[in-house]
Amino acid sequence: MDRITKSLLTEFSTECGISTLREDVQFEYFSCYLNVGRHLSETFDTADVVTGSGCDTGIDGIAVVINGTLVTDPELVTELESINGFLDVSFVFVQAERSSSFETSKIGQFGFGVRDFFSESPRLPRNSSITAAAEIMAAVYARSSKFKRGNPVCRLYYVTTGNWTGDANLEARRSAEVEDLTSLRLFRDVEFVPVGADEIQRLYSQTKNAISREFVFSDRTVIPEIPGVDEAYLGLLSASEFLRLIQDDSGSIIKSIFYDNVRDWQDYNSVNSEMRDTLGAQDLKSRFAIMNNGITIIAKTLRSTGNRIYIEDYQIVNGCQTSHVLYDQRNNLDQSVLVPLRVIASRDESVISSIIKATNRQTEVKEEQLIALSDFQKQLELFFKSYDDPNKLFYERRSRQYNDDPGIEKTRIVTPGNLIRAYASMFLEEPHRTTRTYRALLDNVGREIFGPSHRLESYYCAAFAAYRLEYLFRNQILDSQYKPARYHILLAGRILLEPENPPAPNSHDMKRYAERISTIL
Numbered sequence: 001m002d003r004i005t006k007s008l009l010t011e012f013s014t015e016c017g018i019s020t021l022r023e024d025v026q027f028e029y030f031s032c033y034l035n036v037g038r039h040l041s042e043t044f045d046t047a048d049v050v051t052g053s054g055c056d057t058g059i060d061g062i063a064v065v066i067n068g069t070l071v072t073d074p075e076l077v078t079e080l081e082s083i084n085g086f087l088d089v090s091f092v093f094v095q096a097e098r099s100s101s102f103e104t105s106k107i108g109q110f111g112f113g114v115r116d117f118f119s120e121s122p123r124l125p126r127n128s129s130i131t132a133a134a135e136i137m138a139a140v141y142a143r144s145s146k147f148k149r150g151n152p153v154c155r156l157y158y159v160t161t162g163n164w165t166g167d168a169n170l171e172a173r174r175s176a177e178v179e180d181l182t183s184l185r186l187f188r189d190v191e192f193v194p195v196g197a198d199e200i201q202r203l204y205s206q207t208k209n210a211i212s213r214e215f216v217f218s219d220r221t222v223i224p225e226i227p228g229v230d231e232a233y234l235g236l237l238s239a240s241e242f243l244r245l246i247q248d249d250s251g252s253i254i255k256s257i258f259y260d261n262v263r264d265w266q267d268y269n270s271v272n273s274e275m276r277d278t279l280g281a282q283d284l285k286s287r288f289a290i291m292n293n294g295i296t297i298i299a300k301t302l303r304s305t306g307n308r309i310y311i312e313d314y315q316i317v318n319g320c321q322t323s324h325v326l327y328d329q330r331n332n333l334d335q336s337v338l339v340p341l342r343v344i345a346s347r348d349e350s351v352i353s354s355i356i357k358a359t360n361r362q363t364e365v366k367e368e369q370l371i372a373l374s375d376f377q378k379q380l381e382l383f384f385k386s387y388d389d390p391n392k393l394f395y396e397r398r399s400r401q402y403n404d405d406p407g408i409e410k411t412r413i414v415t416p417g418n419l420i421r422a423y424a425s426m427f428l429e430e431p432h433r434t435t436r437t438y439r440a441l442l443d444n445v446g447r448e449i450f451g452p453s454h455r456l457e458s459y460y461c462a463a464f465a466a467y468r469l470e471y472l473f474r475n476q477i478l479d480s481q482y483k484p485a486r487y488h489i490l491l492a493g494r495i496l497l498e499p500e501n502p503p504a505p506n507s508h509d510m511k512r513y514a515e516r517i518s519t520i521l
Contacts, residue, residue, distance in 0.1 A: 001098055001161045005197050008204050016046065017411045017474060024098060025053070031096035031159040032061035034203040035195065038248070039065045039090055039155075040255065043396055043413045047474050048072050048483075049094075055127040058113030061094035062133040064140065068255045072132075073484055074139040081146050089140055089152035091187075093117075100162040102194055104173040110158055111177030111192070118186055128481050141186070148268075149328075150188035154181055157193050164194040210300070210313035211257060215241045217343070218307040228351035231302050232344045233309070236289055239337035243330055245297070246316070246323050253327045258320045275325040279332050286336040294340030295319030296359045298352055302345035309343065317352075318359035349378060376450045377416070383456040384414065384463065391518075393463050395419070411470065414463045420449055421487055422462040426494045427502045431487035453506040461514035461521075465490050468521050497521075 001009070012033065013019045013026045021029075033046045040063075048070065049063040064071045066080050066089050081087055095110040097103075116124045117134060126134065140152065156177070164170070174192045181190045195203075220235030248254050268276060278284045278291060299314035316323055326333065346352055353375065381395040394402050394413050402408050424441050425431035428448060433441050441449065469486060472478040482489065497517050503509035 001100070002197055005161050005200055008201065012204070015408070015410050017409060017471070020475070025050075027098050027159075028060045028094075028096045031157070031195070031200075032063075032094050034200065034207070035094050035157040035159065035193075036061065036063040036065075036070075036092050037207065038203075038250070038252070039063065039092055040068070040070055042070075042256075042415045042417065043402075043410065044070050045411075045470060047470070047480070049092075051129040051133070052127055052480070055125045055130065057116055057122075057124040057126060057130055058095065058109040059093055059117065059130065060096045061092075062117075062130070063090075063092040064133065064136045065090040065092060066140070071136055074135050077136065077139040077143065081143055085146075086148040087140065087143060087146040088149050089147070091137070091152055091154045093154075093156045094159065095157070096159045099160050102158065102160055102162060102164060102167075102170055102196075104169055107158060107170065107173045107177060107192075110156065111180060114154070114156060114177075115180060115184065118184060132484070152187055153189045153191070154187045155191050155193065156181075157195050159195040159200065161197050161200070163196040163198060170194075211254065212301075212310065212312035213245050213314075214308055214310045215244055216307050217241070217309045217341070219338075220341075220343075223342075223344075228346055228348035230345040230347070231304070232342070233304075234342050235340075236338040237341045238335060239288075239326055239330075239333040239339055240335070242295070242323075242326065242339045242341070243333075245311075245314075246327060253324065257314060258316050258323070272321055272325050275322065276329055279325070279329045279337065285332070285334070289338040289340055292322055292340060293319075294342065295322060296342045296344070296355065298344050298346060298355060300345070300347055302343065311343065311345075317356045353378070376452060376454075379456060380419075380459055384460060387460070391464065393460065393467060395463070411474070412467065414467070418466060419459060419463050420445070422466040422490055423449060423459055425487040425490045426462045426465060427458055427505070429491055431491050434487045448505075451505060455506060455508075455510045455514065457511045457514040457518070458502070458505060461518045462490070464518055464521055465493060469493075 009023075009026055009030050010019075012030050013021070016029065016033075018026055018029055028050055029046045032049050036044070036046075036049050049061045051059055051062055066077060066087055067084050068088075069076070069080060071077060071080070077087070093110070093114050095106065097106060113124065116122050117130070118137065122134075144151075174194070178190050178192050181187065215237070217233065217235060217237055219237070220233040223229075223232035223234055226232065246253055246257065275288075275292070278288055295316060296318040297311065297314050298317050299311035301310075301312035303310040322339070326337075326339065344355065346355075377395070377397045381397050384393040384395040387393065392412065394408055396402060396413050396415050402413055420441055421434040424433060424444075430441070446452075466486075469478075469489060473480055473483055473486075494517060497520055498513060500513075503513055
């Protein structure tokens with residue numbers, strides 16, 4: 001292993017609290033983090049995708065990503081189908097080898113293991129992680145009628161510390177594995193990606209740096225000076241230039257730039273279908289700019305040079321539906337399609353929150369959700385960081401907002417989705433809703449969850465309990481076979497520590513109740 005890759009592996013292992021594991025196991029975690037992370041917008045627990053050693057069928061990591069969400073339980077397949085009305089599925093497989101070269105035998109072993117994973121009569125013995133992933137896979141294909149956007153995609157990442165030089169034998173073996181997987185007729189696309197040292201270093205660098213883009217924005221008007229706003233423009237952007245803002249290097253849509261948990265992609269409902277039809281009609285697509293409400297982008301950094309605009313650390317806070325339709329219909333776009341665009345540079349959180357609220361009024365977002373997902377979230381973020389080490393946690397209001405901070409352990413980052421599940425399990429006693437009926441939990445946001453007057457201590461308590469539990473799993477103190485029951489374990493833990501029912505969520509009694517549990521934890 002070269003010195004640079006080894007240094008990055010050491011840094012990652014320290015941040016993730018896995019320094020005590022063997023180096024080959026650390027490298028499996030590292031490889032899964034880099035390559036599964038390409039397909040997810042939120043911070044995720046790498047332990048959920050690493051398949052472990054022994055009976056792993058030659059696969060070091062498996063991730064099933066449905067509608068942009070990492071699925072770790074078969075019941076969540078049903079829930080996502082209910083929420084979105086469709087299933088857009090990616091199967092991601094990782095093989096990690098510390099060797100400084102790629103080997104045809106390893107490519108063959110990897111490919112055979114993946115094919116066996118999808119077999120109805122598998123021949124290879126499976127450990128509990130492979131078995132659990134296969135159960136999710138079976139649940140996906142049992143709902144194949146919901147593949148409205150086509151069959152799942154299959155991505156294989158073979159990671160070493162060497163360099164892929166295009167060797168004819170390796171290329172031939174890779175192509176053969178792709179053909180064999182394609183012949184299963186289970187996927188709309190199959191990709192086998194070799195990842196060497198240079199790519200490892202590039203991917204890791206991307207996880208540390210905020211997304212930035214430069215684009216041509218000639219048809220724009222400067223918005224007059226506004227307190228709290230550094231710079232702002234309003235205008236029309238060509239669809240081809242806009243696509244550059246929402247696509248990564250591989251051509252996939254960047255999930256992390258859309259403001260989380262306010263309004264996700266709703267598939268082709270009546271409004272989105274009309275947009276699609278407009279873009280598909282030669283005589284209508286030129287009218288898109290006057291028929292669409294447009295996109296609002298907020299960036300932390302903005303620089304203009306002539307007609308070129310550079311933005312960094314940006315979010316699309318309104319226009320998620322339009323963005324996804326444009327991306328999905330990208331082959332129908334031409335120079336006649338223009339996108340109404342507002343670009344705003346601001347670091348003032350109150351200004352950003354007010355823009356998010358105002359621009360989302362036109363969508364079906366409940367008032368209590370907007371309040372909960374802005375003001376209350378900011379309070380949680382500050383409250384979590386107010387604790388001293390080793391009890392400090394970091395609440396991730398925006399996707400991957402702490403990725404570029406090397407001083408923060410990734411295991412201490414709490415996502416909104418995980419906090420909702422942990423809080424509902426411990427304090428609402430509803431661990432059974434964390435998968436199959438998670439949508440019902442989201443409907444309670446702003447009332448029973450993230451209520452404006454709720455005590456922050458109870459949310460910290462739930463997050464800290466989940467953090468401590470994951471520590472036990474990660475360090476193999478608790479067997480990973482119990483991970484599917486993690487939210488039931490959180491409820492059981494609270495009952496053991498405080499048998500009485502939780503007090504009112506906005507009361508001083510709740511503050512003392514949660515603090516007692518946190519102190520014991």
